[in-house]
Amino acid sequence: MTRNTYNELINEVLMHQSVTERLEDFSGKNRIELDNELIELILDLYNDDQDFPYQKIRKFSMSDILAYLQATHRYYLTKKLPEIEQSLLHIFSKYGQTHELLAELCMFFNDYKNDLIEHVKMEERAFFPYIKKLMKADTGELSQAEIRELLSTTSIKQFTEHHDSIEDELKEVSQIIKRYSPVERPPMPYRVFLNQVEFFELELRKHAIIEDHVLVPMAIELEERLRAEL
Numbered sequence: 001m002t003r004n005t006y007n008e009l010i011n012e013v014l015m016h017q018s019v020t021e022r023l024e025d026f027s028g029k030n031r032i033e034l035d036n037e038l039i040e041l042i043l044d045l046y047n048d049d050q051d052f053p054y055q056k057i058r059k060f061s062m063s064d065i066l067a068y069l070q071a072t073h074r075y076y077l078t079k080k081l082p083e084i085e086q087s088l089l090h091i092f093s094k095y096g097q098t099h100e101l102l103a104e105l106c107m108f109f110n111d112y113k114n115d116l117i118e119h120v121k122m123e124e125r126a127f128f129p130y131i132k133k134l135m136k137a138d139t140g141e142l143s144q145a146e147i148r149e150l151l152s153t154t155s156i157k158q159f160t161e162h163h164d165s166i167e168d169e170l171k172e173v174s175q176i177i178k179r180y181s182p183v184e185r186p187p188m189p190y191r192v193f194l195n196q197v198e199f200f201e202l203e204l205r206k207h208a209i210i211e212d213h214v215l216v217p218m219a220i221e222l223e224e225r226l227r228a229e230l
Contacts, residue, residue, distance in 0.1 A: 015046045018203065022075035023068075032071050034064055042068070046206050054213045062135055062222070065215050066128060072207050073120045080200055081113055087193045094189055101190075104176055112169055119166045127159045131215070134222050144230065151227055156219050160212075167204030173197045 019042055023032040038060050045052055057065070088109060095102050130150075137147045177186050177194055185191070 015043060018199075019043055019046065021079075022071045032067050034068060035060060038064060038068075042206075042210070045209065046202075049206065049209055052213075054217075057210070057214045058218055062131065062215065062218050065210065065218070066131055069207065069211060069215065070124070070128060072203075073124060076203070077117065077120060080203065081116070084109070084193070084196050084200060085113070087189070087196055091189045091193060101177065105173065105193075108172060108176060112172075115169065116166055130154050130156075130159070131219055134219060134226065137226055138222055147226055148230055151223065151230075156216060156223060160216060165208065167201050167208060170197055170201040170204070 019039060023034065038057065041057050045057075088106060091102055092106070133142070133150055136142050137150065142150070174194055174197070177190055186194070
């Protein structure tokens with residue numbers, strides 16, 4: 001097996017683990033059950049998002065898409081961010097606080113973590129509840145008056161206009177490391193940290209793609225249909 005083939009296999013295993021692992025509630029008692037075809041499509045999206053047939057995912061229910069995205073939020077906050085922080089603490093314990101690179105990385109990552117948490121909280125506090133209300137309206141759980149009030153005060157457009165690309169900020173990590181290591185490769189702990197961050201950036205990018213190209217178009221279509229029925 002060539003090194004490239006081996007690396008591809010490792011990446012494929014990591015992708016599969018990453019996608020399926022978030023479906024656990026981390027207590028080991030409950031698991032979000034999603035259609036296997038949906039999981040396979042998400043894995044395909046992780047492998048290659050160029051010319052991806054988003055309509056294949058849109059055939060699944062909005063509740064399934066939303067359940068996956070919310071599980072992803074929990075996964076990020078309870079597992080991925082703590083793992084990256086642990087790597088940073090390991091570097092700190094090894095190199096101490098006098099290391100200029102370490103100081104800048106710590107400051108950047110702390111600011112980034114706060115931005116990401118606020119981003120997730122906004123979606124969980126406002127965006128996703130609005131989607132759930134749209135779904136309730138679609139199933140007849142809201143009155144005409146309630147639907148009219150909902151659509152007159154909120155819209156998907158309001159959320160998408162203020163939807164930051166939070167994953168783009170993570171590119172700064174590799175730039176910081178390269179700035180302090182222009183010739184020699186950075187020490188192993190830094191490379192581990194960088195690999196974690198780069199994989200997390202990929203994670204966030206795929207998450208954003210599912211939101212922007214699957215959930216949002218489905219929600220806009222539902223909004224338009226509900227308005228037409230008023």
